[in-house]
Amino acid sequence: MFPSNKRVLEKDNPSSNEDQHKPYRDHGNDVEPFDNLYFDFASPPYRNMLKGENLQLEDQKHKKDSPFASLRIVKDFASRSRKLNGERIHIPSSNNESRESNDKKLSTIERIRIAGLHFIETYSSNLDEMSNPSQLFPVLSAELADEAKDIDLLLNLLVSADKTSLKQFADASKLIDLCTKRSSIEGTTVERLVYYFSEAIREKINRETGKDTSEGVESMRMFDLQKALMSVDASILAFHQKVPLSPVCQFTAMHTILENVGNAQHIHVIDLEIRTGMQYTVMMQAIASRTEWRLKHLKITAICTRSKSKIKDTCHNLAEFAHSMNIPFSYNIVMVADMLDFNIDILELDRHERVAVYSAISLSSLIVKPNRLEHLMREIRKINPCIMIVTEVEANHTSLEFVDRFISALFFYGALFDSLSICLANDELNRKVGEAIYFAYPIRNIVSAEGDDRTIRHVGIDVWRAFFARFRMSEVELSGESLNEAKLLINSFDCGNLCSLHVDGRCFRVTWNDVPIFSVSAWKFV
Template sequence: MSPFNQLNKEEGSFGKLPQLWEEDDSGNKSKATRWLLFSTQYQQAEQEPQKDLHNLDSLFLDTAPPFRYQMHELADIESQYSELIKPHTSQDAVRHEARGPKLSTDAVIRLGGERFIQSCSSSVNDISMPTHPYGGSFSGFTDQEVKDIELIENLLLSAEKVTHQQFERSSKLLDWCDVLSSSSGNPIQRLAHYFSKALREKMANESGIISSHGSGKKDVAEMEGRMMTPNPTTLSVYQKLPFLQAGQFPGVQALVDAVAGATKVHIIDLSIKQGVQHTILMQAIASQPNLIIESLKITAVGTMFKEKLEQTGDRLRSFAESISMCLTFNVAMVEDMLDFKEDLFELDPDEALAVYSSHALWGMIGQQDRLECLMNVIKNINPRVMVVSEVAANLNSPNFVNRFIEALFFYGAFFDSLEDCLDREDENRAITESMYFGNAIWSIVAAEGEDRVVRHVNIDVWRKFFARFGMQETELSMSSLYQANLMAEKLPCGSSCTFDMDEKCLIIGWKGTPIHSLSAWKFS
């Protein structure tokens, strides 16, 4: 029995509810005041977009500080690096937040950030020594935890040197990071391994050395191709990471809520991938006797991989037949999203129309004319609802420092989840970390211009963008929230999933770190 059927068997119908320069006396520039340059740089990046929020470019820059953490105790260092630490930084508080004796990657990053800020405000050497680096202030941590905190500190120090193009000094720091990191170690060691590689690539690029990494666009295309076809890696990760599964159920429920009362339903999917969401949707429809759907039409939109899209359609048709559901599956292919038009769809005025977009929009942030074209067409066809799932982090800041730190927290949560949910020797874990996370970290940290294809923004930016098309955010039903919680409870490691509301948007996280956002929209 599928998890969805089991869910309905045990709880009833799908909708049923229970309850960063100044001189010192010697004329030298101190580390702490050097970061004021970055603070100024950040403020310029922050204020510039506010001159004209109607300019699309502005919406995808730093319109607001992207960090989740503030550290008022270190007010003497007025830079974005103070955002690394939450107001409570005591050892006891960190351990409480880590939910046990084992420090989470988030806690280690914050402690490494605190140590980094302390080193910036002092005159110690750049490279932390491995023997008693923190004195008594970090007593009580294990030797490995101390090494992990030190690793994050030196990674941040290296990023500082890169921003000043002090490549030789940065390289020495990275040499030390490479001693402590490993692609097969604990989550912090693995995380630092890929960030260290990306920093070396950034130094090579800025030094005029041809990168061995290749084209960022090509890597992303290869990743998308792999995700279109069922394979052991994507299947294993999907089944093991609870926030991936739990995040789909509330989106499906939002679709179900929107088409209630209709007998003909048409779903336009902007990024169908393997179509798991539609298997869930069909099961949801079939499980509710009061929801009688005579025909279900799914249109998959794509710019490449037509054959794989059609294979997804074959699988969905086969599943529909197994539950006696009438399904029509179409593929709407466009070579360029500028060619995206209404006549790509077989629209019927008698159909309840909905649009489903799961991580489909971020890839067009660097191609904003394409994104505008897409949204204008969707506005014209006026669906009952547009369900949008995107990354809940700002990884598109034009300021390298901001981007680096936000990415450190975001991918730190992913590496932490893989540690908890998969074995260290799991081949699928290694592939996921190297191919998917490694390439994404390279794009965010090392690439610029067209090669920086991985660009994510948070829900606040999407709200400003969607407002330009008359889109209004709608409430997710209690059924949607219930489905997310219920699914998480049924999965191993599901207790580490967190669900929070940002206005009307559901933020799905891992141990409190935001991972995905889910929101529903209607057109006025």
């Protein structure tokens, strides 16, 4: 491993040739308090983004006095999927056989939409018919016979969510019992999805009624989790190799960083949550392929608040990979017990470096701690990186209204369950690990928790744009070359036909079956 430069940034005397490190001086109230923006997630800018242009609310019975008025968001999603703002780039699959197979049946998302629309159209006339909840809804058309079981199950889940929002816990519990009996982690994609959401609603009911929630949590552990935990690293690799959603984000981020550092001889990437570090193998391969550019040093600073030994292993593996590619490399792990301890002086910056900041699903983890998020952004502004790349979940999981939050999560995780079902169709263990380890807790937290206990919070790119503007950050347009390369990457996956890119202003949004999953955006400080 190549030695790391230990020289700290000379804040008061930056190099005239390397002015990217000119320190930002925060004079009092240059940036407004973070909480003024962030505690109104139901504000018109975000709501308008969710509403489809073609949505017509012709039925006056669905006004606010209706007990299911909040479920109009289902229609919003249906309209949103038909007409998205921005340019839609559809990537045809290289696996035509898979495409033909998928066309023969409704996707998980289509089943959710159908269930939601049937709920809206028929539920009002059946509010009190709890004696046989499985017969609340009309028989579906013959061509949907194979999917009718899943759609009926989803209908009951929607009713249970609505009953829970009305605090009609006895009725909601009956429906949850029915959903649990008809679903499991061994069933169809919809049955597995309904199982996890049913358990989340059960936990919410227990929280609301003061019952012990441990039983509900334990009941979700229906296969050998010890074996699953031992397989986590293998599962992450399987996701990366077979599911295009995360790799296309990582590739776009690394490609954009290299475009913005130019031919700098010293590159320093500050990663706010490095995780597996797979993204840097992409960067190193790109660096090694540029024979006309002689890089003298690549340094990665990994910021961590936990699991330092795991991050050390990640960085060590990256050092070995860099050595195999003949790339001068060093890393620095910066452990901060609290993000309020993060500051420019602990980063070992050098005035000769071109510095980039990479944030992948890390800023949203601080939404519940707005003072820490604001502090972090102020310190990053002092660094004044040449580029900051932000990848975030493109969903609204912050609404104070339970049903809105529930429906948003149902579509989002429905798309993710669908992606694992298709992309890992022949890899049962890794699919189970993905659903039980990575999806179960966020679903439970988003659905069942309130207040500070609800730590899983995501907002869309429009909200992040409003937030970043307060730190005088300017969005940088992602290049056409990045777009073209990302298209080729998606097309290389067998299930790539279901993954699409959308250009939203200057950023990219990655979707699965037309449901937004991630956004990738680039920023500079002005």
